[in-house]
Amino acid sequence: MSLIDLPVLLAVFVLGTIIGSFLNVVILRHNTGLGLGGRSHCFACGHQLSAWELIPFFSFVFQRGACKHCRSRISAQYPLVELVSGIVFALVWFEFPPTSPTHAVTTLIYLIASSLLIVMAVYDTRQKIIPDSFVYSFDLLALISVFVGGATWWHAPYYPTLLAGPVLALPFALLWLVSKGNWMGLGDAKLVLGLAWLLGMNAGLNALILAFWLGAIIGLAWMFMSFGRFKARLEIPFGPFLIATFFLVLFSHWLVFDIHTLLELFRL
Ligand SMILES: [Zn+2]
Numbered sequence: 001m002s003l004i005d006l007p008v009l010l011a012v013f014v015l016g017t018i019i020g021s022f023l024n025v026v027i028l029r030h031n032t033g034l035g036l037g038g039r040s041h042c043f044a045c046g047h048q049l050s051a052w053e054l055i056p057f058f059s060f061v062f063q064r065g066a067c068k069h070c071r072s073r074i075s076a077q078y079p080l081v082e083l084v085s086g087i088v089f090a091l092v093w094f095e096f097p098p099t100s101p102t103h104a105v106t107t108l109i110y111l112i113a114s115s116l117l118i119v120m121a122v123y124d125t126r127q128k129i130i131p132d133s134f135v136y137s138f139d140l141l142a143l144i145s146v147f148v149g150g151a152t153w154w155h156a157p158y159y160p161t162l163l164a165g166p167v168l169a170l171p172f173a174l175l176w177l178v179s180k181g182n183w184m185g186l187g188d189a190k191l192v193l194g195l196a197w198l199l200g201m202n203a204g205l206n207a208l209i210l211a212f213w214l215g216a217i218i219g220l221a222w223m224f225m226s227f228g229r230f231k232a233r234l235e236i237p238f239g240p241f242l243i244a245t246f247f248l249v250l251f252s253h254w255l256v257f258d259i260h261t262l263l264e265l266f267r268l
Contacts, residue, residue: 016089088114120239142197154200208245210245
């Protein structure tokens with residue numbers, strides 16, 4: 001059996017959903033003073049969850065999204081994060097199977113980096129901020145990936161990739177500076193630093209461009225749907241878009257703009 005056969009991928013998916021339920025706890029308890037230990041319980045009635053109710057994703061489906069005891073609705077965030085974590089884990093494994101000790105390092109780096117990205121995407125959506133502890137851990141991991149691990153479809157671990165981080169993060173830092181934090185948070189620049197170290201200059205630039213497209217489409221759709229209903233200032237966090245298009249480019253190998261083709265076009 002090969003490392004990317006279906007039974008192996010299914011096992012990695014299940015592992016991902018288990019990690020996902022832990023990520024939910026991290027997202028929920030960050031900055032609340034509560035530790036990460038202790039059994040989970042229903043927020044409405046305090047009923048401690050049984051082993052059966054702790055099964056990621058499937059327990060939500062079988063309980064039809066409500067607590068068994070008090071029938072109060074369970075937030076869709078829980079099964080969503082678990083499902084996305086399972087899918088992302090399986091895709092990371094498929095993209096970077098641990099075929100050698102060197103490649104296993106890459107597998108591990110991307111599994112941990114993806115977990116941090118999922119946490120940051122949800123946290124940014126809920127709280128409109130990316131905590132430093134999450135983004136700095138992510139940046140450190142991305143920095144390490146520049147020097148160690150196996151080759152990927154877009155680049156081999158190679159020190160010039162070191163430049164991609166600051167070069168691609170700089171415009172975001174400038175946007176933050178010029179707008180005094182209104183258009184872009186400094187957290188976005190810190191996030192781009194790590195994303196660019198993981199993807200390199202070419203694929204990284206593509207992920208950023210796609211994030212602006214996605215952000216514009218969602219922003220316009222939002223404005224259209226809420227037209228005339230309320231005049232609240234539109235505040236859509238940009239982090240989730242950056243993270244979504246990072247995964248899109250990473251797994252699809254899709255390059256809308258290939259820097260190399262452009263350079264050839266202008267004979268540079
Ligand atoms: Zn309950």
